[in-house]
Amino acid sequence: MTIAARLAAVRARIARACERAGRDPAAVTLVAVSKRHPAEAVREAMDAGQRIFGENYAQELVQKAALVEGAEWHFIGHLQRNKVKAVLGTGATIETVDSRRLLDEIAARASGPVDVLIEVDVAREASKSGCAVEELAALVEAARGAPNVRLRGLMTIPPAQGDPRPHFRALRALAEAQGLPELSMGMSADLEAAIEEGATIVRVGTAIFGPRE
Numbered sequence: 001m002t003i004a005a006r007l008a009a010v011r012a013r014i015a016r017a018c019e020r021a022g023r024d025p026a027a028v029t030l031v032a033v034s035k036r037h038p039a040e041a042v043r044e045a046m047d048a049g050q051r052i053f054g055e056n057y058a059q060e061l062v063q064k065a066a067l068v069e070g071a072e073w074h075f076i077g078h079l080q081r082n083k084v085k086a087v088l089g090t091g092a093t094i095e096t097v098d099s100r101r102l103l104d105e106i107a108a109r110a111s112g113p114v115d116v117l118i119e120v121d122v123a124r125e126a127s128k129s130g131c132a133v134e135e136l137a138a139l140v141e142a143a144r145g146a147p148n149v150r151l152r153g154l155m156t157i158p159p160a161q162g163d164p165r166p167h168f169r170a171l172r173a174l175a176e177a178q179g180l181p182e183l184s185m186g187m188s189a190d191l192e193a194a195i196e197e198g199a200t201i202v203r204v205g206t207a208i209f210g211p212r213e
Contacts, residue, residue, distance in 0.1 A: 001210075002044075003041060003044045003045050003048060003208060003209060003210075004044065004045075004047070004048035006207060006208050006209070006210070007032070007045055007048045007049070007050055007208050008048070009207070010030065010191075010204050010207050010208055011025075011030065013191060013192060014028055014030065014191065014195065014202065016192075017192040017195040017196060018195060020192075020196060021195060023195065027200060028195055028199065028200060028201070028202060029052060029200060029201045029202070030050070030052065030202055030204060031052050031054040031074050031076070031184075031201060031202065031203045031204070032045050032050050032052065032053050032054065032204060032205070032208050032209070033053070033055075033056075033076065033187075033203050033204060033205030033208075033209075034053045034054065034055060034064065034205070034209060035054070035055050035056040035057065035060060035077075035205065035212070036060075036212035037209045037212065039063075039064050039068050041209055042064060042068045042071060045208065045209075046070065046071060050208075051070070051071065051072055052071075052072045052073075052074060053068075053071050053072070053073055053074070054073070054074045054075075054076040054095075054203050054205070055073060055074075055076065055077070055092075056075075056076055056077030057077055058077075058079070058080075058083035058086050058087050059083075059086070061073060061075060061086075061087060061090055061092060062086050062087075062089065065089075065090040065091075065092075072091075072093075073090050073091065073093070074093045074094075074095055074201075074203075075087050075090075075092045075093070075094045075095060075096065076095045076096060076155075076203055077096060078096060078098075078129045079094060079096050079097075079102060081101065081102055081105040084102070084105045084106055084109050085109050088106070088109055088110055088111075088114060093114075093115040093116070093117070093152070094106065094114065094115070094116045094117070095116075095117040095119065095155045095184050095201075096117075096119040096129065096155065097116045097117065097118050097119065097131075097139075097143065098118070098121075098129050098130050098131045099131065099139075100138075100139060100142055103116075103139065103142055103143055103146055103149065104146070106146075106148075106149060107146040107147050107149050110147075110148035110149070111148070112148060113148055113149075113150050114148055114149055114150065115150045115152050116143065116149055116150065116151055116152065117151075117152055117153050117154055117155040117182060117184055118131055118136065118139055118140065118143065118151070118153075118154050119131060119154075119155045119156065119157075120133060120136055120154050120155070120156050120171060121133070121156070122156050122158070122167045122170040122171050122174070123156075123158055123159050123167050125159060128157060130156065130157075133170075133174065136154075136174060136178070137178070140178045140180070151180065152180070152181065152182040153175055153180040153181055153182025153183055153200070153201075154171055154175045154178075154180055154182070154183060154184070155171075155183075155184035155185065156168075156171045156184075156185050157187075158185070158190070163193075164186075164190045164193055164194070165193050165197055167185075168183075168185050168186070168193060168194050168197035168198070168199070169197055171183060171185055172197055172198040181200065182200050182201060183198050183199050183200050183201065184199070184200070184201035184202075184203065185197075185199045185201075186199045186202040186203070187203050187204060187205070188204050188205060188206045188207040191204060
């Protein structure tokens with residue numbers, strides 16, 4: 001199956017989930033996760049109408065952003081502070097702000113407005129990145145006061161096993177409590193549940209690009 005065909009199938013899944021939830025499909029942004037796939041695959045997806053792509057690694061993002069014109073980027077991996085400058089150079093939305101130290105580095109390095117989301121460890125998994133739920137309000141307040149930072153919403157990655165819905169609902173409740181509009185949650189396997197629980201951004205890789213190289 002071609003990337004264009006897979007992309008069409010994912011868009012159809014999004015549309016069906018939105019219909020069940022009584023939502024407008026236009027209210028859900030699809031981020032095509034292109035990590036470990038070549039720039040040619042990104043161009044193929046762009047030819048099929050996709051514009052927004054997600055990368056997990058700073059170096060790979062920088063390389064692809066230089067090779068592919070016209071794409072918009074989201075950084076969705078754990079971001080080390082020494083890689084902030086490189087990521088900012090691509091104009092990417094940073095979905096994985098998880099600490100005050102990282103937030104301060106972004107604010108210090110940015111030469112203009114940067115869209116960010118705060119990653120929240122709603123499942124309280126020790127192995128995952130993400131701001132602790134108890135620390136979220138303070139980080140939101142800091143982000144709202146940080147120069148050149150535009151806080152858009154929250155992001156989470158639920159546990160690989162089990163029902164993701166309680167985690168999606170928890171993130172939605174946190175976003176509503178903080179008055180934040182964007183919810184980045186849901187991937188290839190659980191995008192329908194995420195959309196039904198309020199996702200405004202879904203991050204889909206394998207279902208579009210196939211297995212990683």
